[in-house]
Amino acid sequence: MRLALLFSGQGGQGPAHWQQVQAGVAGELGEALSRVLPGIADPLAASLEAPASPGGDAEKLAKNSIAQPLIFAQQMLLWRQLQPRLPRPICAAGYSLGEMAACSAAGAFSVSQGLDLCAERAALMDAAVAGEQGMLAVLGLDEAQVESLAVAAGLAVAIRNAPRHLVVAGARSGLLAVADQFAAAGASRLVHLAVRTPSHTAQLTRAAVDFAKSLDLLPDQRLAFPVLSAIDATAARSVRPALAALARQICTPLDWAACLQAVAEMQPDAVLEIGPGNALSRLFAELAPDIPVRACDDFRSVDGIVRWVESAG
Missing domain, CATH: 3.30.70.250 (Malonyl-CoA ACP transacylase, ACP-binding)
Structure with a gap:
């Protein structure tokens, strides 16, 4: 079966996603998450579960320093559960921050390294601009x-x-x-x-340049499956070009429409969106209504996701 993956970016996150992380984090991933977000197991969880002011949780979850590591953690927790039970994907594409997860899932860097990189990415982006x-x-x-x-x-x-x-x-x-x-x-x-943050604009050029320096330290190797750049849908089959695109997209406009078109042209039997929300699956359904597509958020369990993928194939 031909399965394509889409990894969502920031915007659709909510308290339920962080409760998923709280419930599933253990071992190396838990240690890495605690390293980039000290006290994550207590203060943030309490603030998200408490009946706070209507806008309090949303504002907290919109901060790059919190959103980026936690979204990545939630995506990789799901992928760890799904990967052994699904066919090897024919490609993956990530929307903005989601490209971090797409690269990690394909083997460009470990989950622990990815969390450190997400924290660095967020800090660089925040430092590059002033004001709201x-x-x-x-x-x-x-x-x-x-x-x-x-x-x-x-x-x-x-x-x-x-x-x-x-x-x-x-x-x-x-x-x-x-x-x-x-x-x-x-x-x-x-x-x-x-x-x-004004993501994917020239205001973040400095952040992109500095992030590229950190990514350049990672070794090159062949990816487990191609990763499509959100900038222009170019397919990377090894680590070096994938990471170059990952850094450049911070300050470069994204042509996500072209990326979805490239996925459709690969003729997948099914497309699965991993991460908060279902915006990417809805966009893909509008573009290619004949190709089955769902988001993990549509399901109540990993078993339900796996059954759908199997039925679509």
Whole structure:
């Protein structure tokens, strides 16, 4: 059977995902997570489980320093349970942060190394910009119109999810101002994402350069399966090109629509999204409705995920 994997990025995370991590972390992974997030087993868990103020948990989970290591941990916990029971994937693609998990799943670096790298990635991204930053998804407008309004507001187009589904990034004040202009221009939907960094824009060039220096220390070898770059869907079959793309995507716009098209053209029998939310599986279903696709979040158990994959093949 031909299985393709999609690893989600930031934005869909919630307390339930961190409770999954709390329940499943043990051994090397638990030690690594405690190293990058000291006290994770107590203060964060308590704050997420307590009946806090409505926006408190969401704001905490949107912080790069917390979100990036925890999302990666949740994805790799799932993959560790799924990998022995699924066929070897024909490819994997990761949306923004999800490319970290895609590379690790393919063997570019260990889970423990990945957690350290996620913490470093978050710190570098946070240090590269000042003030309140964010990202806004814009649906229903032509790309040229979105880019024109974004640039005029001091923002940049960061991600192309589909021809009329883009994400812009930059200063939060600019995002709030331009949202009204997008609405007036006829946008069908506007979503402020749970991300506090202008990811995939030139503002993060320094972070990308510094992250590449750390990735260059990792040894080269053949990957277990190809990893598609979210920048342009180029398939990496060995570690070195995969890591080069992983660093560059921090400051380079993503063409996720092209990435999904490349996955569809590989003619998988099924596509599985691993990580918080189901946004990627919904995007893929719109692009290729004849190819079965589901997200792990759609299921209540690993057994349910495995049964679906087996039935799809």
